[in-house]
């Protein structure tokens with residue numbers, strides 16, 4: 001940690017100073033332009049200061065009422081880590097990230113814009129791994145982003161926890177899917193059609209391959225086959 005850097009929890013009345021860091025850092029960073037006017041950013045951060053854990057960084061050069069950087073986290077996410085441009089490249093971001101790791105020893109995730117190559121490299125240097133990419137549909141800026149994670153002191157437990165979260169969603173999807181298979185099968189049985197339709201299953205595997213290219217169409221065909229077999233067995 002740079003000498004004379006002081007890190008402390010933010011006070012609830014510091015929303016304007018925290019917002020000033022956020023706005024200045026975002027203007028300089030490789031990020032899409034913010035879509036909220038500055039007064040909305042200040043009001044939003046005032047709320048976050050009440051609900052989230054926020055730490056701020058000051059140096060002897062930081063003028064009174066101003067901050068060098070801040071980090072904002074929930075129990076499982078590092079939501080913001082911003083350094084004011086005039087304090088960049090002084091090790092302050094690294095010091096704050098080390099602090100976040102010590103506050104969240106069981107690990108955490110964050111989203112970073114794909115275009116923000118310097119930030120992704122910074123996080124990778126500090127041991128975070130890239131887990132997931134999106135096309136940006138789920139964020140306000142509609143810009144592709146990357147989910148990164150620091151797996152904490154017990155990486156196996158951390159990644160298994162994330163697998164459990166995904167499997168909860170997968171279970172819900174399978175429950176929805178089997179109900180639909182049942183309806184289609186009832187219609188097909190009424191019309192005297194074969195239960196199984198290999199061409200339709202091939203099309204389903206091809207569609208899944210667009211979303212999960214790493215698995216590829218051939219492996220996905222096995223998965224579709226297994227899901228359809230289990231669904232037909234359950235609905236018979």
Ligand SMILES: O=C(O)C(=O)C[C@]1(C(=O)O)C=C[C@@H](O)C=C1
Nearest residue numbers: 181184195196197198200201228
């Ligand atoms: O689309 C159909 O014809 C269905 O019967 C549904 C379904 C599926 O569950 O997706 C099930 C069996 C077929 O082999 C193909 C697809």
